Amino acid sequence: MGLFGSLIGAATSIIGGNAQKKAASKAADAQVKAAQLAIDEQRRQFDITQQNFAPYLGAGTSALGQIGALLGISSPGQTDWAAYVQGNPDALANWNAIRGTQSDTFGGDIAAFGKYHYDKDGARRDLSPYTSGGSDGIAGQQAAIDALKASPLYTSLIRNGEEALLSNASATGGLRGGNTQGALANFRADTLAQVIQQQLANLGGIANMGQGAAGSVGTFGANAATNIGNSMTQQGQALAGSALARGGITAGQWKAAGDGLESLISAFTGGGGVKI
Structure with missing residues (x-):
């Protein structure tokens, strides 16, 4: 190849390499932006999911605290x-x-x-x-029981049940008998025990619902973390690929420039003469 051919080849190689480097940078930027959009969407969806499950998590946590109080558990x-x-x-x-x-x-x-x-x-x-x-387990338990005894459910059960017992005792002539007084006392104790058991069952259902919500949020969060990690890896790979491509192109440009310079030196030092 003549001197002019070598110089033109080196120049075109450098110009073409610059164009390739710009293209590699643009491609990497596009990949990074696409991955970032995926990351942002994952985070947005997780925030929405967490917000949607928040009422169930809150209810479950509250129910668990009330269960502990009714059972006299100190925290x-x-x-x-x-x-x-x-x-x-x-x-x-x-x-x-x-x-x-x-x-x-x-x-x-x-x-x-x-x-x-x-x-x-x-x-x-x-x-x-x-x-x-x-919390103090004993004090908390007493407060929880007092709250149940003051609840509309308990007071309604007591009122209706005692009225039925007294009506029956009046009809049979045993209104002032010891059996009636004992029945009234036992009725209150039995009703309270039933209300406590029912309350524990209701709270247990709510606590389980909260636990399920927590598990769902945790699973969604773990999946989101995995997907975000994958997107971040893609970002890294895109940037690394761009850096390697640009480095390879730059090396080629330096080689082309070196070859052109070598031809120029050879022409002026008698290494074969100038060929046009």
């Missing part, structure tokens, strides 16, 4: 360990002494230090000022 409170450290001068002094030093094995987390400090020296500490939530 622990949440301790603010950072507030615990701030509220105990010796703990705070220890924290200030180690914070930011090699002795700080808590990563600068004052709450983690507070939990550690209490476990090591907690016998004389009162956590109640730093604890919120939780």
Whole structure:
């Protein structure tokens, strides 16, 4: 090939390579944008699904709390360990002494230090000022039973049942007898037990519904996470492919430029003469 041919070939190779690099960049951008649209749609759908299931999750959580109350189950409170450290001068002094030093094995987390400090020296500490939530099982159970006894269902059952018992006793002449008084007392106790059992069954159904909702949201979220991860992988592959393609094209351009330069040098140094 003559000198001019080599130079023209090198120039066209460089120009063509630039066009290829632009095309590779545009293709990668298009793939990245398409994957991002898929990611955004997955997140949007998850937010909608989570919002739709929120009432069932809330109802199930509330029902579970009421079941625990009726059964007299105590629930622990949440301790603010950072507030615990701030509220105990010796703990705070220890924290200030180690914070930011090699002795700080808590990563600068004052709450983690507070939990550690209490476990090591907690016998004389009162956590109640730093604890919120939780419930006393006995007190909670009594409150739940009192609420049931005040409910329209229970009061209606008691009123109608006692009226029936008294009417029957009056008709048989045993209105003031001991049997009637015992029947009334037993009726109240039996009715309360039945109402409690029925309430537990109703709450159990709602709690199960909430559990099912939580499972559905969890499954949908896991699928969304998988799909989003796949889309992110596609983004990475598109960018990587573009980078590799552009790198290969650039290498070809440098080779074409080198070949043209070599021909030019050879022509001027007598390496075969100039051929037009």
